[in-house]
Amino acid sequence: MTALIDHTRLHRTAKYFMDSGRAVTHDDAMDILRxxxxxxxxxxxxxxxxxxxxxxxxxxxxxxxxxxxxxxxxxxxxxxxxxxxxxxxxxxxxxxxxxxxxxxxxxxxxxxxxxxxxxxxxxxxxxxxxxxxxxxxxxxxxxxxxxxxxxxxxxxxxxxxxxxxxxxxxxxxxxxxxxxxxxxxxxVWNPGADWLGQDASEPVLSYLPSSLWLIGLGNLGQAFAWLLTCLPYADRSKVELTLQDYDLIADSNDSTSLLSSLPLVGAKKTRVVASWLEAAGFNTALEERRFGLWTLRGPHDPAVAFCGVDNASTRADLGSAKFELVVETGLGAGPGGFRNFSLHTFPSSRRPDQIWRREDVGSALDVSSMPAYSALRESGLDTCGLAQLASRTVGVPFVGLIAAALALSEPLRRLHGAGGVELASGSALNLDDIECIRLPFSAYAFGYLPAL
Incomplete structure (x- = not known):
């Protein structure tokens, strides 16, 4: 049974107990979650x-x-x-x-x-x-x-x-x-402030973005779609959403991504998310290629992009697609950092390719010596499969939703007369301690609709 586990079937939260050494096999990690x-x-x-x-x-x-x-x-x-x-x-x-x-x-x-x-x-x-x-x-x-x-x-x-x-x-x-x-x-109006205290600066939610481009439809992208549906649009049919991803739903997505389930395994993420959003009343357009230097926004495409991917190369190319505003969100990795999240917006004081290098493959923690991976090796998993399994990050859906809420609140804050956030960083373990670098107010000129 254990030998059948690979990186596409791995429960991403069970990996927390494998990587930390608390579980000596994958089955033990699943038993902990059960x-x-x-x-x-x-x-x-x-x-x-x-x-x-x-x-x-x-x-x-x-x-x-x-x-x-x-x-x-x-x-x-x-x-x-x-x-x-x-x-x-x-x-x-x-x-x-x-x-x-x-x-x-x-x-x-x-x-x-x-x-x-x-x-x-x-x-x-x-x-x-x-x-x-x-x-x-x-x-x-x-x-x-x-x-x-x-x-x-x-x-x-x-x-x-x-x-x-x-x-x-x-x-x-x-x-x-x-x-x-x-x-x-x-x-989400003032990240890092006392959320239980009164905030006289909070406005009535009156305006919502009318068009967005979603890059990446995994944990973060599906959380973003879920939250968009929560917003009080008076008429969702007037909202234009471009969805970009090239990947398929895998078993492992069921553990992290809010619109994924095991019956959908093998379907394109774009089709799954589009079907769900269209059932809620939104209009969607699909881009089923990888995002990169070849991606270019057209004059009638959404001017604002939300990016939720996990590789440096894609992030480095965000400045080349001619978006007017990019909100990029990332999640932490490893047993000590999987609850962490960060947010960047562009344009800002630094370009995307100054923050991320295209050749940067990261410095993931090597967990292959942990008992759970030794058990997989002994059960017959080959070196390549073991490396793929060990390289996957721990994932939980609640961190993705918190990060997506911060990202979606970025255009909302700007639509209601607040300055933007250039950089935010925090952890689900301590939501009171979110660090932000803020931007002065600039008018949001990328299309809006009234809230209900």
Whole structure:
């Protein structure tokens, strides 16, 4: 069984336990993940609130990919689905479609995430999701601080879900002593600011970008598409999205990418993401070649690009395609850095090819001597397959969603009169400590639509 594992079938979160030495085989790493689970308790607000539905469905989608013991939802109302994050018509059916299980009695050994007004219980560990305006996060049950849980900006509810998924994973993995005992959240209007405090500078979300080019449709690109659907467009049919990727869905994408699932393995990522976005009402155009020096934006193509790829060569070429604004997001690697994320925007003080070299292949940590890889070698995996497996990065979907929320908030901030961010860097382990280099305000002249 172990010998059948290769880089396309590897669960990218299981690799964390392989690379850190905590699992001596791939099967052991999967068994660790099968011991992780969560109960989500939902209040009555989810029947009529888009933001509460965004929080619930985002948390289910994120958690089921890393908590392989199961994600059970208690109290999900059999109400109409108000946001097209699933094909189902009811919220309860959407929970099941996205990998959750409807339950009436929670597993007493699993931690609990509460959304909305939920009666207190005697669970071992519980969190409360909370959000307001452009800010969202999670607080432990004993913390009485709450935000208004409004519908002003659904990105805040999605960020609250991602922060919760990060805390759930850290609690189970036992790799952060404060998991379950602290508040964790983020302001996408003012990254690094106190997300639980009031921010008088936050505007009402009134304008949304009308056209975007998405480069890379893996973990980051699919999180970006998910968040675009959360935004309150009055008419999604007026939004033009160009989707660029050349790759196919693999088994491993199911562990990291929000629109991927095992039945879709072998399909082109562009077709999968386009089908999902078009079902939500967006217009899409496909570019199924690699991005590089040969890629050139035409006069009627989107002027703003979002890039979420994991190689230096593609990033180095971002300055040659004649985009007016590029928002590039990257994720950390290795057992010590997989929760890290960064954001660059261009034009800025440095060109992309000054930050990344085309010949740079990175300096990945060599984990091939860890017990799990020795076991794979002994089971018959050849040297080439072992090298491919060892070179893949650890991946979790909640970090990709946090990074994508920061990226999507970049054009939103500029549309609402704020300066841009040239560089941002942070970690899902400490969302309060995001470092930013900011840019002065310049008018966003790349097309917008009114928010609903």
């Amino acid at each position: 011991g992780f689970g969560a109960s989500i308790r939902v209040g009555p607000e989810a029947a009529t609130s888009i933001a509460h539905q965004v929080a619930l469905l985002t948390l289910v989608n994120l958690s089921r990919r890393t908590l392989l013991g199961g994600v059970e939802v208690l109290g999900a109302p059999d109400a109409p689905l108000l946001i097209p994050l699933a094909r189902a018509r009811s919220l309860a059916d959407a929970v099941v479609e996205l990998g959750g299980t409807l339950a009436t009695t929670g597993n007493p050994l699993w931690p609990v995430a509460q959304i909305g007004t939920v009666l207190p219980s005697g669970d071992i560990t519980a969190w409360q999701l909370t959000w307001q305006g452009w800010r969202g996060g999670v607080v432990p049950r004993h913390d009485t601080r709450r935000l208004s849980d409004d519908t002003a900006n659904p990105l805040a509810a999605a960020v609250a879900a991602a922060a919760t998924a990060a805390e759930l994973f850290a609690w189970h993995a036992k790799d952060h002593p404060m998991a379950g005992r602290r508040a964790a959240g983020l302001s």
